Structure formats: structure tokens, C-alpha cells
Amino acid sequence: MEELKMILEALIFASEMPLSAEKIAQLVGEEDRKAIESSLQELLLEYRERQGGIHLEEVAGGFQFRTRKELAPWVRKLKGVKNSLTPAAMETLAVIAYRQPVVKAEIDNIRGVDAGGPLKKLLEKKLVRIVGRKDVPGKPIIYGTTRKFLEVFSLKDLSELPTLKELKELEER
Numbered sequence: 001m002e003e004l005k006m007i008l009e010a011l012i013f014a015s016e017m018p019l020s021a022e023k024i025a026q027l028v029g030e031e032d033r034k035a036i037e038s039s040l041q042e043l044l045l046e047y048r049e050r051q052g053g054i055h056l057e058e059v060a061g062g063f064q065f066r067t068r069k070e071l072a073p074w075v076r077k078l079k080g081v082k083n084s085l086t087p088a089a090m091e092t093l094a095v096i097a098y099r100q101p102v103v104k105a106e107i108d109n110i111r112g113v114d115a116g117g118p119l120k121k122l123l124e125k126k127l128v129r130i131v132g133r134k135d136v137p138g139k140p141i142i143y144g145t146t147r148k149f150l151e152v153f154s155l156k157d158l159s160e161l162p163t164l165k166e167l168k169e170l171e172e173r
Contacts, residue, residue: 145158
């Protein structure tokens with residue numbers, strides 16, 4: 001069991017994207033999925049209890065090592081990264097996340113302004129993707145969020161987005 005945990009830890013560390021339990025099972029050749037899932041849960045607990053600079057997190061359908069949120073200022077300083085999403089891009093992304101699948105005209109209508117610029121940036125950053133075309137005259141493009149969106153915002157899946165009620169509660173504080 002300890003050897004399996006070491007292998008899982010190494011695989012997750014070396015992966016550039018969240019690594020799913022299914023992918024891990026394929027790589028390890030482990031028939032016993034329960035052993036993998038049990039080892040993953042033990043690793044999650046060990047990193048949580050350790051309270052170090054990094055922790056293991058279940059995100060975007062897989063597992064990934066991440067730095068703690070409270071250490072973000074130091075990591076940004078190292079990487080020279082600023083928050084690269086404008087308020088318009090964040091607003092457009094929120095509309096897409098909550099209303100997907102959605103076409104640009106619907107985004108424009110909700111925001112009250114043209115979303116072309118922010119939409120282009122979100123596509124470039126791979127937070128949004130084209131999921132198809134709507135079967136209406138003009139066949140407008142349909143947009144949805146990506147796995148990278150889940151990864152960036154530390155979500156396991158879309159059901160973890162805050163509800164309208166939760167957002168209102170945050171505003172009232």
C-alpha cells in the first residue's frame with residue numbers, strides 16, 4: 001500500500017493536468033480500483049493534515065498538486081503573473097458557466113454589451129470552448145466551459161458552482 005501511494009504521488013506530481021483515477025489505474029495496471037481510491041484518499045488526508053505549502057486536491061475530474069491559496073502572492077511574484085481576466089471577461093465567463101450551452105447573442109443580451117472581445121480572450125485562454133452550432137437560421141456558435149475552467153477555479157465539476165442563494169448570502173456579509 002505504501003509503494004502504491006508513492007507511485008500515485010509521483011504520477012500526480014509529474015502530470016501537467018489533473019490525473020483521473022481511471023488514468024492512474026491504466027498507468028499502474030492496478031486491477032483493484034478500491035486500492036487506488038483508498039490510497040488517493042489517504043494521500044489527500046496526509047497532505048491536508050500536513051498543512052504545508054502544497055496540497056493534493058481533487059479538481060476537474062482528477063487529482064492535482066496545488067499551492068495553497070494563501071501563498072498565491074509569493075507564487076505570483078515568482079511567476080510574474082497578474083490576474084489576467086478583466087471584469088468583462090469574468091462577467092462573460094460567469095454567464096457561460098451558468099447558462100451553458102449558450103450562444104453569443106444570449107451572452108450579449110444578458111450583459112447588455114458586445115461580448116466579442118472577452119469571448120475571444122476566454123477562447124485563447126482555453127477557459128471556454130465551442131461545443132457546436134445551434135440549429136437555427138445563421139447557425140450561431142454554442143459555447144461552454146472547459147476542463148481548464150474547472151481546474152483554474154478549483155472545481156470538481158459544474159455542480160460546485162455557487163448557487164444564486166449562496167452568492168446573495170456572500171453579498172449580505
